[in-house]
Amino acid sequence: MAATEISVLSEQFTKIKELELMPEKGLKEEEEDGVYREKDHRSPSELEAECTAGALQDLEEELELVPVSSEETEKHILTLQMAPFTSEAFELQDLSSLSLQQQEGGQVMGQQTGPGLLWLEEGPQQSLQQSLAISDQEELYSLQEMEVLQLHLLEDNVMAGEESKLAASLAESAGLTKLQERQEKEQLLPERRLAERTKEQFLHLEAMPGDKGSDEIFLKISDLNMEEQKDQPIAVPANVEKAKSAKNQRQTKGAKRTFCCDVCMFTSSRMSSFHHHMKTHTNEKTHLCHLCLKTFRTVTLLRNHVNTHTGTRPYKCSDCSMAFVTSGELVRHRRYKHTHEKPFKCSMCKYASVEASKLKRHVRSHTGERPFQCCECSYASRDTYKLKRHMRTHSGEKPYECHVCHARFSQSGTMKTHTQQKHSEDLPKHQCPHCATIITRKSDLRVHIRNLHTYSAAELKCRYCSAVFHERYALIQHQKTHKNEKRFKCEHCSYACKQARYMTSHIRIHTGEKPFTCLSCNKCFRQKQLLKVHFRKYHDASFIPAVYKCTKCDKGFSRWSNMRRHLEKCGSGQAKAAASGQGRTRRRKQTVPKEATRRDEAAAEEASTTKGEQFPGETLPVACGETTARVKEDVDEVTCEMLLNMMDNSTGCTGAMMLASAQLLGRPQETYSRRRGSRRVIW
DNA sequence: AACTCTCTCGCCCTCTGCTGGATTTGT
DNA sequence: AACAAATCCAGCAGAGGGCGAGAGAGTT
Numbered sequence: 001m002a003a004t005e006i007s008v009l010s011e012q013f014t015k016i017k018e019l020e021l022m023p024e025k026g027l028k029e030e031e032e033d034g035v036y037r038e039k040d041h042r043s044p045s046e047l048e049a050e051c052t053a054g055a056l057q058d059l060e061e062e063l064e065l066v067p068v069s070s071e072e073t074e075k076h077i078l079t080l081q082m083a084p085f086t087s088e089a090f091e092l093q094d095l096s097s098l099s100l101q102q103q104e105g106g107q108v109m110g111q112q113t114g115p116g117l118l119w120l121e122e123g124p125q126q127s128l129q130q131s132l133a134i135s136d137q138e139e140l141y142s143l144q145e146m147e148v149l150q151l152h153l154l155e156d157n158v159m160a161g162e163e164s165k166l167a168a169s170l171a172e173s174a175g176l177t178k179l180q181e182r183q184e185k186e187q188l189l190p191e192r193r194l195a196e197r198t199k200e201q202f203l204h205l206e207a208m209p210g211d212k213g214s215d216e217i218f219l220k221i222s223d224l225n226m227e228e229q230k231d232q233p234i235a236v237p238a239n240v241e242k243a244k245s246a247k248n249q250r251q252t253k254g255a256k257r258t259f260c261c262d263v264c265m266f267t268s269s270r271m272s273s274f275h276h277h278m279k280t281h282t283n284e285k286t287h288l289c290h291l292c293l294k295t296f297r298t299v300t301l302l303r304n305h306v307n308t309h310t311g312t313r314p315y316k317c318s319d320c321s322m323a324f325v326t327s328g329e330l331v332r333h334r335r336y337k338h339t340h341e342k343p344f345k346c347s348m349c350k351y352a353s354v355e356a357s358k359l360k361r362h363v364r365s366h367t368g369e370r371p372f373q374c375c376e377c378s379y380a381s382r383d384t385y386k387l388k389r390h391m392r393t394h395s396g397e398k399p400y401e402c403h404v405c406h407a408r409f410s411q412s413g414t415m416k417t418h419t420q421q422k423h424s425e426d427l428p429k430h431q432c433p434h435c436a437t438i439i440t441r442k443s444d445l446r447v448h449i450r451n452l453h454t455y456s457a458a459e460l461k462c463r464y465c466s467a468v469f470h471e472r473y474a475l476i477q478h479q480k481t482h483k484n485e486k487r488f489k490c491e492h493c494s495y496a497c498k499q500a501r502y503m504t505s506h507i508r509i510h511t512g513e514k515p516f517t518c519l520s521c522n523k524c525f526r527q528k529q530l531l532k533v534h535f536r537k538y539h540d541a542s543f544i545p546a547v548y549k550c551t552k553c554d555k556g557f558s559r560w561s562n563m564r565r566h567l568e569k570c571g572s573g574q575a576k577a578a579a580s581g582q583g584r585t586r587r588r589k590q591t592v593p594k595e596a597t598r599r600d601e602a603a604a605e606e607a608s609t610t611k612g613e614q615f616p617g618e619t620l621p622v623a624c625g626e627t628t629a630r631v632k633e634d635v636d637e638v639t640c641e642m643l644l645n646m647m648d649n650s651t652g653c654t655g656a657m658m659l660a661s662a663q664l665l666g667r668p669q670e671t672y673s674r675r676r677g678s679r680r681v682i683w
Numbered sequence: 684a685a686c687t688c689t690c691t692c693g694c695c696c697t698c699t700g701c702t703g704g705a706t707t708t709g710t
Numbered sequence: 711a712a713c714a715a716a717t718c719c720a721g722c723a724g725a726g727g728g729c730g731a732g733a734g735a736g737t738t
Contacts, residue, residue, distance in 0.1 A: 296732095298684090298685085298733095299684080299685065299686095300685070300686065300687090301731085301732070301733085303685095304730095304731075304732090305731085308730080308731090322729095324729085324730090325730080325731085326687085326688085326730095326731090327687070327688075328687085328688065328689065328690085329729070329730075329731090331688095331689095332728085332729080333728080333729075336727070336728055336729085337728085351726090353726085353727090354727085354728085355690090355691085355727095355728095356690070356691075357690085357691060357692065357693090358726070358727080358728095360691095361725085361726080362725080362726075365724080365725070365726095379723090381723090381724095382724080382725090383693095383725095384692090384693065384694080385693080385694065385695070385696090386723070386724075386725095388694085388695095389722085389723080390722080390723075392722095393721080393722070407720095409720075409721085410720095410721070410722080411720095411721075411722070411723095412695090412696075412697080413696095413697070413698070413699085413722095414719095414720060414721065414722080416697090417719085417720085418719080418720075421718085421719075422719095437716095437717095439717070439718090442699085442700085444716095444717065444718070444719090446700080446701090447701095447716090447717085448716075448717080451715080451716075452716085472715095476709095476715095684738100685737100685738085686736100686737080686738075687735100687736085687737075687738095688734100688735085688736080688737095689733100689734085689735085689736100690732105690733085690734085690735105691731100691732085691733085691734105692730105692731090692732080692733100693729105693730085693731085693732100694728105694729085694730085694731105695727105695728090695729090695730105696726100696727080696728080696729100697725105697726085697727080697728105698724100698725085698726085698727100699723100699724080699725080699726105700722100700723090700724080700725105701721105701722085701723085701724100702720100702721085702722085702723105703719100703720095703721090704718100704719085704720090704721105705717100705718080705719075705720100706716100706717080706718070706719090707715100707716080707717070707718085708714100708715080708716070708717085709713100709714085709715080709716090710712100710713085710714085710715100
């Protein structure tokens with residue numbers, strides 16, 4: 001027995017596998033014991049009356065759609081499809097012809113006078129997904145102005161001696177018990193049919209709600225085809241994909257004979273089509289491509305394939321240079337690129353697509369369906385490509401390589417972004433609409449806006465004054481206005497500074513506190529950084545201070561400022577230019593290595609040592625063995641301007657330097673004055 | 684049997700947006 | 711130096727566009 005579950009919403013435009021309906025001369029009714037019995041025809045009114053009073057059990061019993069006339073030798077192809085309806089179309093239909101109406105609680109009303117209508121109803125108001133309609137002879141039966149599930153009962157002549165019967169079961173929320181009952185029925189049927197040696201076919205149709213909270217319903221189409229093949233039980237190979245064979249079914253008319261595939265659910269009224277279909281099960285591919293040795297089932301497929309080798313594309317687009325192998329591809333291309341006709345429309349949003357498969361994929365974004373499960377983790381994807389892409393996270397595969405730096409990426413988009421940001425000159429910039437900030441990535445701009453420009457219900461207080469803001473950006477901008485204020489005033493003198501940490505160090509001048517002690521020589525310092533510089537210079541053998549070399553005379557200097565001065569004396573305009581403000585700017589930006597800063601710090605350290613302190617040696621150790629930079633002299637020659645520059649720079653500016661600067665800016669001279677060997681510091 | 688039309692699946696692509704670690708900047 | 715905030719950046723997933731190609735059905 002074949003059974004397939006079809007998600008209605010996902011298959012809105014997919015006709016569902018039909019089944020031959022061969023009328024019998026009487027109704028067969030399944031009684032409570034699961035036995036099917038012949039049942040006489042009843043009038044529509046009788047049926048209606050019976051169904052009106054019926055319960056869910058009636059659904060189980062009455063859903064066998066009975067052919068219109070026992071005398072007629074007809075067969076019916078039942079197809080399901082979703083179709084949009086209009087109210088006008090609805091009014092045109094004769095709803096009295098046949099109806100099975102499921103009432104609240106799963107009760108089904110049945111009425112049958114021939115081709116007709118079937119729907120499900122829950123309460124007075126039908127919901128979209130719970131509407132079903134049956135139509136006959138390609139007529140559409142609408143229930144409301146929405147898409148309904150349409151069942152076509154396609155009448156056709158049936159060959160002499162053949163009988164058919166349709167059993168359609170519809171139950172909503174029937175639960176496991178009902179399902180089990182149906183399964184039992186289905187299991188009983190083969191035996192019964194075999195015993196009766198009749199050739200009957202059934203379509204067992206179940207409508208079941210989807211997951212809790214989901215609007216989706218599932219149709220379970222069970223093929224109850226019990227047609228015997230020369231009295232042989234039907235053997236269906238397990239590896240046959242029945243769901244696939246259930247697609248692409250069309251209405252068939254005028255056939256005298258029905259051919260049923262014993263491997264899958266395929267049926268056809270034409271022998272040629274049947275033979276054509278059977279080739280799909282044989283893997284017989286006798287048509288060989290002489291170019292690549294690939295084989296095909298049909299000449300047409302081979303020809304299309306060969307066209308891909310030869311580039312033969314007979315169907316050319318009149319609006320562009322594209323050409324295609326088949327006319328269908330051209331039509332589709334024109335829809336995508338030129339006409340923008342999108343016949344497949346989503347019932348839940350405004351999305352429309354050129355192809356049904358795209359709508360099907362889109363609908364999954366509404367239903368949350370994720371049919372493609374990763375075998376390595378819990379991730380499940382809505383389409384195959386995403387799963388394939390996801391699998392790269394497990395395999396580590398990075399198929400995309402930057403052509404410039406050869407960095408590899410798992411996604412093409414990531415590589416493209418990388419190339420744009422790293423190797424492109426005209427990289428896109430995203431200007432913040434609220435401030436002057438320019439950010440290279442749009443997503444980062446969103447973060448910027450979220451963090452800085454989003455209204456905050458809580459008051460954001462300025463840390464320096466009483467101002468209050470509700471946007472971080474405004475707060476930050478405001479606080480910057482306090483930046484150049486020397487907000488920190490010394491209680492003991494007139495010293496003022498911009499940062500608290502400067503004041504902390506300064507206060508130690510008054511208190512004499514030197515909390516940082518060298519573990520090697522017990523020398524004490526007011527600032528941690530001074531201790532660090534000291535330790536490096538006198539106790540760290542691996543310390544290599546930087547040396548600035550004059551490009552003219554190769555003389556080395558321990559500090560940039562000294563070399564600059566030297567360059568001014570040494571001559572060349574180039575050297576002067578290098579020593580000019582430009583050079584200083586460069587230094588302040590980034591080109592001065594940390595080692596250079598260390599030298600400045602060392603000089604400042606000396607400047608900050610207390611009066612009367614002596615250095616261990618007159619000559620300081622200098623790397624490269626080239627210049628014995630006399631740091632003391634350097635410090636003596638430090639100008640006020642230089643210190644101010646350092647101060648402004650702030651980066652690499654040590655506390656000692658700032659203290660020295662503070663002194664130059666008017667600090668009491670005795671604080672900083674000291675003797676250093678035979679020479680005096682200038683301040 | 685060959686052909687055409689239609690439907691469907693599968694593949695690959697782009698664009699988009701979120702996330703979290705790394706780095707830079709400000710205090 | 712330490713910390714926090716801002717920004718940079720790669721990784722990854724969601725959604726959708728476009729096309730190649732196979733298969734069934736109808737027609738010639």
